[in-house]
Amino acid sequence: GEDVEQSLFLSVREGDSSVINCTYTDSSSTYLYWYKQEPGAGLQLLTYIFSNMDMKQDQRLTVLLNKKDKHLSLRIADTQTGDSAIYFCAERGSGYSTLTFGKGTMLLVSP
Amino acid sequence: DAGVIQSPRHEVTEMGQEVTLRCKPISGHDYLFWYRQTMMRGLELLIYFNNNVPIDDSGMPEDRFSAKMPNASFSTLKIQPSEPRDSAVYFCASRGTGGAGSGANVLTFGAGSRLTVL
Numbered sequence: 001g002e003d004v005e006q007s008l009f010l011s012v013r014e015g016d017s018s019v020i021n022c023t024y025t026d027s028s029s030t031y032l033y034w035y036k037q038e039p040g041a042g043l044q045l046l047t048y049i050f051s052n053m054d055m056k057q058d059q060r061l062t063v064l065l066n067k068k069d070k071h072l073s074l075r076i077a078d079t080q081t082g083d084s085a086i087y088f089c090a091e092r093g094s095g096y097s098t099l100t101f102g103k104g105t106m107l108l109v110s111p
Numbered sequence: 112d113a114g115v116i117q118s119p120r121h122e123v124t125e126m127g128q129e130v131t132l133r134c135k136p137i138s139g140h141d142y143l144f145w146y147r148q149t150m151m152r153g154l155e156l157l158i159y160f161n162n163n164v165p166i167d168d169s170g171m172p173e174d175r176f177s178a179k180m181p182n183a184s185f186s187t188l189k190i191q192p193s194e195p196r197d198s199a200v201y202f203c204a205s206r207g208t209g210g211a212g213s214g215a216n217v218l219t220f221g222a223g224s225r226l227t228v229l
Contacts, residue, residue, distance in 0.1 A: 033218075042115075042202055042220035043154075088154070097142060097161065099218060103153040 002026040006089050006102035013110055018076040020105045022089030025070065032065060033099065034074045035088040043088060046074070076107075084109045115221035117203050123227045129191040132224045134203030135184055144218070145178055145188050146202040154202075160186065193228045200225050 003025045012018045024032070030051050035043040049056045049063045049072075056063045062075040072091075076083055086104040093100075116135040124130055136143045144159040158168040163180045171178070175194070180186040190197055204220045 031216075035220075042222045043204075045217055045219070048217065097166065098144070098156055098159060101154045 002091070002093060002100045004089055004091055004100050004102040006087075006105045008103065009106050009108070011108045011110065012079050014079060014081055016079055018074075018079045018083070018107055018109075020074045020076075020087050020089075020107065022072040022074075022102055023070055024072065024089070024091045024100070026091055026093045026100070027070070028094035029070075029091040030094050031092045032063075032072050033088075033090040033092070034061075034063065034072075035090060035101075037086045037088065037104070039085075046087075079107075079109050081109045081111060083107060115203055115205055115219055117201075117221035117224050119224055120222065121225045121227075123229065124193055125229050126194055127192045128228075129189065130193045130197075130226060130228075132188045132201050132203075132226070134186045134188070134221060136186070136203070136205030137207075137219055138184065140205035140207045140219075141183070142206045142208070143180060143186050144204045144206075145186070146204065146220075148200045148202060148223070149198075157188070190226075193226075195228045198226055198228050 005023045031048055033048040034046045036046050037043045047058050047061055049065050054065050060077045064073045086106050088104045089102040090099040118133045141162050145157040147155045157170045158178045160180045178188045200223045202220050202223045204218050206218045
C-alpha cells in the first residue's frame with residue numbers, strides 16, 4: 001500500500017524556524033495536508049497544498065512540495081512554545097476517498 | 112458549526128464489557144471516517160461511510176468491532192466484547208465532496224474518545 005514517512009521528533013528553540021519533513025510513495029497524490037495535534041485533542045488541519053503547486057504560504061507557515069522526489073515540508077517561522085504539538089503529514093491519492101497519514105512528528109519548542 | 116462531536120470523551124471499562132462510541136458529523140458532510148490512534152501503530156483507518164453506506168471496513172480489527180450509520184447525522188462504533196488491547200483514542204472525522212480547492216473536501220476530526228479497557 002501507499003506509505004507516508006516522517007521523522008519522529010524535532011526540538012527547536014523559541015524564535016527559531018522549524019522544518020518538518022515528509023516523504024510519500026503515491027505518485028498519484030492530488031492533495032497533501034499538514035495536521036496539528038495538541039495533547040488530548042483531535043487533529044486540526046493546518047494547511048494543504050494541491051499537487052500542481054510547489055509552494056504555499058500562510059502567515060508563519062510555508063509548505064514546499066517537490067513532486068519529483070515525493071517530498072513535502074512544513075516550515076514554521078518564529079516558532080513559539082504554543083507550536084509544540086505532533087504534526088501529521090497526509091496525502092490523498094487520485095480517485096481515493098481516504099487519506100494516508102504519517103506517524104507524526106513531535107515538535108518540542110523550548111523557551 | 113460545532114464541528115464533529117464525539118462522545119464519550121473518556122471511557123474506562125473492564126475486559127469483556129460492551130463499549131459504544133458515538134459521533135455526530137458536520138452537517139452536510141457525506142463522508143464519515145472512524146480512526147484509531149495508538150502509540151505503537153499511529154493513526155489507523157478502521158472504516159468509512161459515504162452517504163451512510165459502509166464503503167471500506169478492511170481496517171476493522173476483528174468481528175468484535177462493528178460500526179453503523181443509521182442516518183446522516185449519527186454513527187456508532189461498537190466493541191463487544193472489549194479487550195485491553197483495544198485501549199486507544201478513537202477519532203471520528205467527516206468531510207464533504209467538493210471540487211479542486213474546495214474546503215468542503217477537507218477532513219475534519221472530532222476531539223476523540225479515549226478508551227481504557229482494564
